Amino acid sequence: MSVDVEALAATLDGAAREAAAIAPLTAAEPFDLATAYAVQRALVGRRTRRGERLAGVKMGFTSRAKMAQMGVDDVIWGLLTDAMAAEGSVDVSGLIHPRIEPEIAYLIGREVRSVSEVEAAVTGVAVGYEVLDSRYRDFKFTLPDVIADNASAARFGVGPWHAPRDVSNVGLLMEIDGRTAQTGSSAAILGDPARSLRAAARLALGAGIVLEPGWVVLAGAATAAVPLPKDAHVRVTGAGLGSVEVTT
Template sequence: MPKRREKNKNGKLRQIANYLHQCEIERKEAEQIVKIHPEIGIDEAYLIQRELVKLKLSRGDKIIGYKLAFTTRTKQRSMGISTVGFGYLFDYMKIDDGGELNLNDVIHPKAEAEIAFIIGEDLSGDVSPYEVIEATKFVAPAIEFVDSRYKDFKFELVDVISDNFSASRFVIGSDVKKPSEVDLRLSGVIFERNGVVEKTGALGAVLGNPAIAVSQLVKFLSKRGEKVKAGSIILTGSITEAIEVKEGDFIRVSICGVGEVSTYIVKK
């Protein structure tokens, strides 16, 4: 590609990243990228995501982990893909267990029930799920609040990749277990709102075992010259369908053999 054309392309990708970043900061809905720039493909979408990450780092935000997406076969089929997607988690996104999600900080969030892996050793290369389990310090129940910036929460694959997979806020439970102490396939999950069970599932909904999803993340990052560093938090993807939340809700996720995590939905 000629230098001028490449420069123009890179400038366009940075411009899109800045647009999405401003929409998040100003809490306003964005137009779908595929409608404005139908020529952009998946590889370029990840480049936009990388530019978005650079913008956040320039503001002083710190990367503390990763979020996985498309970690159920049903979701992968609906998106026409066969691998997981990933985005970055930043320090400003973390809410304390039992804390509050302020609706004034987001656009139109939805809650997801997940299990988080806290990595104890650096991971890179062609790692197996077993090696992931060995390198994991502990697992914990988690709630992720995805908040697509796109109008009416409608997006396609290129859109959601560019927008860091709708990463917004998350809560990690105080109850933790070593992964070897948990059945990462069959442990049941209960997703409640205001004491009423909304969804149920099992950890095996995540590719049969969430450690498989983490191993795919490590392999993907390794191809980009990156590694998962010790201390990283990895949200392994939604176990059930997401639920919409509103002011006054109390959200709780319980995982058999692990524990529970909860948060309140407020508007300040």
């Protein structure tokens, strides 16, 4: 393909930095998934050259229903940086159309060089959240578009870490300003978030990325994402995992 990967990455980067929505990239020139991931890497590369550090991996399309909706048979993934980590607050004025979803998070304790060792490398599990912010107008995109856009990654947060345990069916509650916004179970994440963890290792290693000590893996959404308004207080609670809170 003749797609200019760096130019597309620059377009997405500019949209994020200026909080200005753009038309899907594929509307001008379609490209395949391999090209989409090349754009994603170039996009994240622009961030790391500005001084950000890689901090983990986020998984997307981890519900069978979402896979069917998008016509795919595998999850997608993106990269997290330290600048995406929310310290208890998120300035939504710097985002385009933020949405939030409850997550199960894994803490990586040592380098992961094969899929078979990723579960043993986990030193903590926690309840978390991810703030999504597609750079595309009206949150509408094709599969290559969302992959290129780093799987809509924007911000994330995690609660207190707990010793590794079975998190295959953790009840999750997300409240906004004290009102229930979503309820669900971690079982919605590929039937067991551990499957998503293994997929994260498989996809990262396939791209030549080694999961590093201290990295976070966000296993994917346990419920649908909901709009994240300004001046809001959000709390995500996981049964047996405590809670994490964020204000906007």
